[in-house]
Amino acid sequence: MGEPVITVRGLRKTYGSVEAVRGIDLDVAPGQVFAFLGPNGAGKTTTVEILEGYRRRDAGDVRVLGVDPQRPTTAWRARMGVVLQTCRVQPELTVGETMSMYAGYYPQPRPVEEVLALVGLTDLVGRRAGKLSGGQQRRLDVALALMGDPDLLFLDEPTEGFDPSARRDAWSMISGLRDLGKTVFLTTHYMDEAAALADLVTIIADGRIVAQGPPTAIGRSEAITHVVFRLPAGVPVGDLPPAVAAKAAVSAGRVSLAVPDPVPLLHALTEWALARQLTLSDLEVRPASLEDAYLQLTSSEARS
């Protein structure tokens, strides 16, 4: 690992009387896909915009590619690419023209054809940007951020509004960026996206970091296992063994339980079913997911 790409220590930002960011630390290593998760209003956008150089901070130390984003230089901007959540391009220019225009902004641009292939827009090079679908437009956004061959790429909600297949395509494109050695700072509120792409996940809630680690580890840290099964036909909930009934949540005939240690519960459940010759259809035992951890960590009760 080389020098960290992003280092944040004690970052704070206040709007009027609202403390949006309350002293956070971040470390992003080169070549990492770093996912930054959090509900709306958690301080996510504020933090990212401080890193990108759009906003000023109130306190703390921030280094992005070795530079304080409050003192941006041209050379620094040339080393990073930014994909904003809501940004359009000029609809009158074609895909190829827009990319050539942006290529001209950078000292060492990548060839347009190469980036077109990378984002899968080669066939649409002559199409007016205003006539692209949402997914194609988003790919053009990423293409423009890649024109300068950046070391660091900020992606803000890159698959917002995508259909499932377009989302898969975008994921493979982002994985491709990792293979190119780019560091990717990904903001998302899709847990599956973070789980599929990120090396490191950081969850922010209420202006503070509430969890940080590889996506699988964050899920496991909750130390909860889910047990789910379908309630056999004609069996009321009250007939379940007491150890199960006490913790069961029933909805639409499905019983779900979340327990720290599933062994005693499964023992009681299967013994009960065997004795009555009942089938437990759709029985499922699975560890807590990133999504469970996220919901747990960002729920208002968890923070109060």
Place this chain on the structure above:
Amino acid sequence: MNGLALVWHQYRYDQKTFWRDPTAVGFTVAFPLIFLFMFATIFGNAESVVGGVRITRTTYYVPSIVTLALIGATFFNLSITLTELRESGVLKRVQATPLPRWVFLAGRVITSILVTLLLTAVVLGIGRIVYGVALPGRTLPGLLLALFVGAATFCSLGFALSGLVPTTQAAPAVVNVIALPLEFISGLFIPKEELPDWMVSVAAIFPINPLFESMLATFTPGTAAPGIAWGDLAVVAAWGVAGAVAAAFTFRWAPRRS
């Protein structure tokens, strides 16, 4: 690339964008030419008296339409497109690139000025060929200086106004509400001798009327060379400076709705 090469790079794409936008071309290019044709047809045979000199109404309308075209290509065009670029996040995106900000703005300003010059040439050409309006000769320096001061002023006012307009949708309405009545009372549509005196006096405070006067003078026989209306142009330039100062405070790169 150095600064000038970057400006040229940016300008090439900006003029493409302009000519491919049917609304921009319609309002900026087609409108003044349609107006010239209509006014020349309706009032063409009448005469106006400017500074004690009789001129044909077509001679009156050539500088009037040049003024109208200049305001369209600069003030209308910039206040609307810059608002749109800001609200759609284009400006914010450009901010994140190494492109110096002034280069991006320069591309837009140069596009506006070159469209102004092109329209001026077309209007003068139609005036000369179709309506027989003599081109300014000895007073050409006056016309060129008026074009330059006028374009600079209305570009800077376009920047200032776009900073004040909150949304893309509001921009065309706001700019029309401001400019259209002033164009009327400045005599661009209805000749000034047919307007009430108080209207003409009000118009004199604002930049459109003095700009028109400075152009009209260069088309009036008897105006001495080089035909520069210093007093009128000073009023126009003062508005330009005020616009630039206001723009420094109002102009934003980030969308207002964020």
